[in-house]
Amino acid sequence: MTPGKVYLVGAGPGDPGLVTLKGLECLSRADLVLYDGLVNPLILLHTRARAERTNRCDSPHGRVLNQQEINDRLIAAAREGKTVVRLKGGDPFVFGRGGEEAAALAAARIPFEIVPGVTAAVAASAYAGISLTHRDHASAVAFVTGHEDPQKPGSLDYSALAAFPGTLVFYMGLNRLEAISQSLIAAGMPSQTPAAVISRGTTAAQQTVCAPLASLAGMVRDRALHAPSIIIIGECVLQHETISWFEKKPLFGKRVLILRPLSQVSGVVPRLIEMGAQPILAPTIEILPPVDWQEVDRVLTRLHEFDWIIFTSVNGVNFFFDRLWDTGGDARRLARAKLAAIGEGTAEALAAFHLRADLVPESFRAEALAAALKPHVDGKRVLWARASRGRDVLPTELRAAGAHVEEVVVYRNLDVDRLDPQVIDAIETGDVDWICLSSPSIARNLDRLLPAAARDQLGKSARIVSISPVTTAAALELGLPVDAEATTYTWDGILAAIERTSGFPT
Numbered sequence: 001m002t003p004g005k006v007y008l009v010g011a012g013p014g015d016p017g018l019v020t021l022k023g024l025e026c027l028s029r030a031d032l033v034l035y036d037g038l039v040n041p042l043i044l045l046h047t048r049a050r051a052e053r054t055n056r057c058d059s060p061h062g063r064v065l066n067q068q069e070i071n072d073r074l075i076a077a078a079r080e081g082k083t084v085v086r087l088k089g090g091d092p093f094v095f096g097r098g099g100e101e102a103a104a105l106a107a108a109r110i111p112f113e114i115v116p117g118v119t120a121a122v123a124a125s126a127y128a129g130i131s132l133t134h135r136d137h138a139s140a141v142a143f144v145t146g147h148e149d150p151q152k153p154g155s156l157d158y159s160a161l162a163a164f165p166g167t168l169v170f171y172m173g174l175n176r177l178e179a180i181s182q183s184l185i186a187a188g189m190p191s192q193t194p195a196a197v198i199s200r201g202t203t204a205a206q207q208t209v210c211a212p213l214a215s216l217a218g219m220v221r222d223r224a225l226h227a228p229s230i231i232i233i234g235e236c237v238l239q240h241e242t243i244s245w246f247e248k249k250p251l252f253g254k255r256v257l258i259l260r261p262l263s264q265v266s267g268v269v270p271r272l273i274e275m276g277a278q279p280i281l282a283p284t285i286e287i288l289p290p291v292d293w294q295e296v297d298r299v300l301t302r303l304h305e306f307d308w309i310i311f312t313s314v315n316g317v318n319f320f321f322d323r324l325w326d327t328g329g330d331a332r333r334l335a336r337a338k339l340a341a342i343g344e345g346t347a348e349a350l351a352a353f354h355l356r357a358d359l360v361p362e363s364f365r366a367e368a369l370a371a372a373l374k375p376h377v378d379g380k381r382v383l384w385a386r387a388s389r390g391r392d393v394l395p396t397e398l399r400a401a402g403a404h405v406e407e408v409v410v411y412r413n414l415d416v417d418r419l420d421p422q423v424i425d426a427i428e429t430g431d432v433d434w435i436c437l438s439s440p441s442i443a444r445n446l447d448r449l450l451p452a453a454a455r456d457q458l459g460k461s462a463r464i465v466s467i468s469p470v471t472t473a474a475a476l477e478l479g480l481p482v483d484a485e486a487t488t489y490t491w492d493g494i495l496a497a498i499e500r501t502s503g504f505p506t
Contacts, residue, residue: 004031004072004082005112008098010091010117011035013228014203015127016042017273018118023087028116031082034073038089038205038228040203042269042279045262049085065425067097071104078110089228091119095145095171119143121169124201124230128208129244130237132167137235140166146173146180146231162187167234174199174229178217184233185214194237200226202246204253204278210240249276250499256280257435257462259442261287264314267345268491275495280432282423284445286414288314290388293323299383299408300324303333306406307380312342312366312394313387317349319410320385331355337383338376342369345490365470366490370397378402387410389441413441419449427454430461434498436492437482438467440474447478459483465497 008024012018027033027047035044035505037055046050051322052073054065065073077084092098093115104177105112121143125132132141142164144156162184175179177197185191191214199207211219213233246252254277258265261283272279290296300323303309311317324330331353341347341357343364359376361368369395373382382403384395388411395405426432427450435458437443443466450458459465459481466472468489474480484501486493 004078006112008086008092009115010120011039030085035087091117094119124198127246132462138166146170158183158187162189170231195233196237199229252276259284287363288412306383310340310384314349316385366393374401443475
């Protein structure tokens with residue numbers, strides 16, 4: 001068998017938007033992704049491959065794999081003919097042991113490529129407003145390991161580092177911060193040299209502590225900073241006070257739980273990240289095609305019979321038109337029909353197929369859509385491309401207005417059996433700030449899936465935000481406290497509701 005190929009891909013240090021275009025291309029065609037524990041799992045939304053996590057210590061999320069085991073796994077998968085992505089935090093060749101993995105692949109005669117990533121020093125310092133080189137402060141920068149291999153011959157020369165005419169950046173040195181500081185000072189670096197530690201850089205959990213070198217370790221201890229982190233030493237640190245920007249984002253540090261299906265998060269996840277929040281994905285509904293396409297296919301052959309076709313979700317649009325294309329049809333079959341969309345998101349989904357919605361109500365509700373359609377449907381044939389379940393307000397109202405309504409199920413909504421245990425633990429320990437309810441069915445699923453200990457945190461450490469009055473009513477009926485409600489019934493409305501609700505600790 002011809003061996004497959006391995007791509008050693010840098011994923012960046014945390015913000016999923018920092019992965020390169022080539023990295024995304026590799027993920028899109030991978031059969032297997034072997035990813036570091038430091039890789040943001042949101043990046044895995046860009047692949048359909050089997051994903052396996054490597055850990056540095058045993059945990060509920062997977063067994064520890066040493067470097068030799070990782071090398072062997074890469075080689076074995078490639079020999080099976082698979083395209084493998086080894087996804088590594090930061091850059092594979094900057095303190096990422098990518099060189100060892102590449103050497104193992106070369107020795108086994110496995111084809112491979114290196115896809116560089118944004119390394120932590122460059123990204124985290126930029127997100128903290130610290131330019132590592134600067135016309136007035138530093139003409140050079142040195143990347144230094146803070147955790148040397150004890151079996152490696154030779155060791156760091158702290159006299160040379162103390163005299164270095166620029167910025168020092170230490171990786172993996174948080175647990176040795178005091179020793180590093182003392183060694184530099186003993187070697188002649190002034191104790192008042194500006195220094196900083198950036199913890200969990202480029203993520204919503206980013207923390208930056210700046211202090212003179214001699215007191216930095218104590219301040220970091222007081223703030224209880226966590227790894228991964230980098231240490232920056234030099235005059236460039238002084239820029240943090242004036243050009244820090246990331247930690248000033250409107251939702252910085254907020255941990256926001258999204259319960260909608262994974263197929264529907266592509267719009268909201270980048271928006272949350274842009275606002276400085278940390279999205280936590282825990283779908284309570286699975287979206288699937290119909291068990292049998294026969295009924296849909298029969299309808300698709302007679303679209304010319306309908307005066308209106310109604311879409312009440314993005315999923316409805318996608319499943320409908322994907323099936324139309326797969327069965328040999330295209331938009332020409334819609335020559336007669338006008339299109340109605342329940343909201344702007346659904347209208348945008350139509351636009352992706354180069355179709356304009358003829359009617360979009362001002363309010364994202366079935367009642368509003370029915371009211372807008374009533375003057376146009378008396379005696380008309382109307383098709384509703386719907387989910388396997390949902391409210392029947394729309395067909396009831398339209399039939400009362402004289403319409404001949406046909407309904408066709410183009411996708412199924414199935415409830416999941418349980419929430420991810422890590423998500424439940426995060427709610428119970430106060431690591432979720434906001435829970436987003438984007439439909440009554442999601443409210444009902446949250447009520448069904450939450451254990452008592454997690455439910456006790458609702459309205460306390462975990463607040464609930466609702467997309468609409470209908471969703472709020474469903475939540476309150478279930479005894480779920482609603483702390484904020486969108487004034488426009490969209491995800492942008494949810495985020496605006498979170499933003500304007502102040503006084504909640506991150």
